[in-house]
Amino acid sequence: MKPDTDNWLDAVQWNADGLVPAIAQEANTGKVLTLAWMNREALAATVKEGRAVYWSRSRAKLWRKGEESGHVQRVRDIRLDCDSDAILLMVEQQGGIACHTGHERCFYQSLQNGHWVSVEPVLKAAQDIYGKK
Amino acid sequence: MKPDTDNWLDAVQWNADGLVPAIAQEANTGKVLTLAWMNREALAATVKEGRAVYWSRSRAKLWRKGEESGHVQRVRDIRLDCDSDAILLMVEQQGGIACHTGHERCFYQSLQNGHWVSVEPVLKAAQDIYGKK
Numbered sequence: 590m591k592p593d594t595d596n597w598l599d600a601v602q603w604n605a606d607g608l609v610p611a612i613a614q615e616a617n618t619g620k621v622l623t624l625a626w627m628n629r630e631a632l633a634a635t636v637k638e639g640r641a642v643y644w645s646r647s648r649a650k651l652w653r654k655g656e657e658s659g660h661v662q663r664v665r666d667i668r669l670d671c672d673s674d675a676i677l678l679m680v681e682q683q684g685g686i687a688c689h690t691g692h693e694r695c696f697y698q699s700l701q702n703g704h705w706v707s708v709e710p711v712l713k714a715a716q717d718i719y720g721k722k
Numbered sequence: 723m724k725p726d727t728d729n730w731l732d733a734v735q736w737n738a739d740g741l742v743p744a745i746a747q748e749a750n751t752g753k754v755l756t757l758a759w760m761n762r763e764a765l766a767a768t769v770k771e772g773r774a775v776y777w778s779r780s781r782a783k784l785w786r787k788g789e790e791s792g793h794v795q796r797v798r799d800i801r802l803d804c805d806s807d808a809i810l811l812m813v814e815q816q817g818g819i820a821c822h823t824g825h826e827r828c829f830y831q832s833l834q835n836g837h838w839v840s841v842e843p844v845l846k847a848a849q850d851i852y853g854k855k
Contacts, residue, residue, distance in 0.1 A: 596836070596837075597833060597836050597837060597838055600838055610743050610757060612745055612754060612757065614754055619752030621745060621747055621754060621810050623803070624743060624745065624803060624808035636833065666832055666833075667832065667833040668829035668830070668831060668832055668833075669829070669831040669832075669833070669838050670756070670757060670828035670829050670831070671821050671822065671823050671825070671828040671830070671831075672828070673831075673838075675757040675828070675829075677754050677829040688804050689804070690804050692804070695803035695804040695805070695808070696801035696802070696803050696808075696810040697801070697804070698801060698802040698803070698804075698806075699799055699800065699801055699802075700730060700769065700799075700800040700801075700802070703729070703730050704729075704730060705730055705733055705802050705806075
């Protein structure tokens with residue numbers, strides 16, 4: 590029998606890969622910053638640590654957001670949707686930059702007249718965030 | 723050769739099922755309403771019609787949001803993320819209800835002390851939205 594404290598994790602409808610999409614929204618500005626993915630371990634770690642922890646599909650490992658950049662997302666509230674298959678995190682974005690490109694957030698391309706146009710500035714060059722290789 | 727007008731659709735990184743997750747955010751209140759899925763046809767229809775059109779995975783067909791309920795989402799802006807594998811729609815939610823449960827939005831469950839708690843009210847009973855069967 591699983592401990593009672595895991596019931597909230599069982600309530601999530603994980604997909605065939607054991608993942609659920611997680612939206613991060615800035616609690617102060619209301620801006621939608623990122624969409625990332627979590628597995629069970631990532632969501633448990635997010636709750637335990639109070640910071641966003643995702644599952645990196647490209648690297649196939651846990652990804653503590655900000656572990657390299659310092660751009661940690663402090664979690665204020667965790668929401669689950671009506672079908673229990675999507676998560677919304679209300680976060681405070683440390684450093685004011687959520688995207689690895691140095692934009693405030695990942696959703697900086699807007700569809701305008703049949704073209705995706707970057708409509709938000711790069712706040713910090715990626716090489717200055719992650720250091721030169 | 724594909725017409726130039728389809729290039730923006732080709733830029734989207736569709737997943738193995740030909741889908742991309744689409745977040746709908748209320749343009750006036752900033753609230754994140756829903757996370758749904760789009761295929762190529764749905765995104766093209768969204769742009770053409772100026773209203774959110776999704777792909778219903780459960781019904782395996784195009785889903786013009788509000789087609790039964792009247793709760794149409796008028797689209798003000800369409801954003802694509804840095805990896806081109808997630809969409810953000812800025813919408814005006816007609817009727818003030820996005821969720822089929824009659825809540826303002828789908829993200830009405832909050833994690834509190836190890837339990838998912840409904841923290842937002844039902845604004846209209848589902849049977850009053852869709853009619854009694």
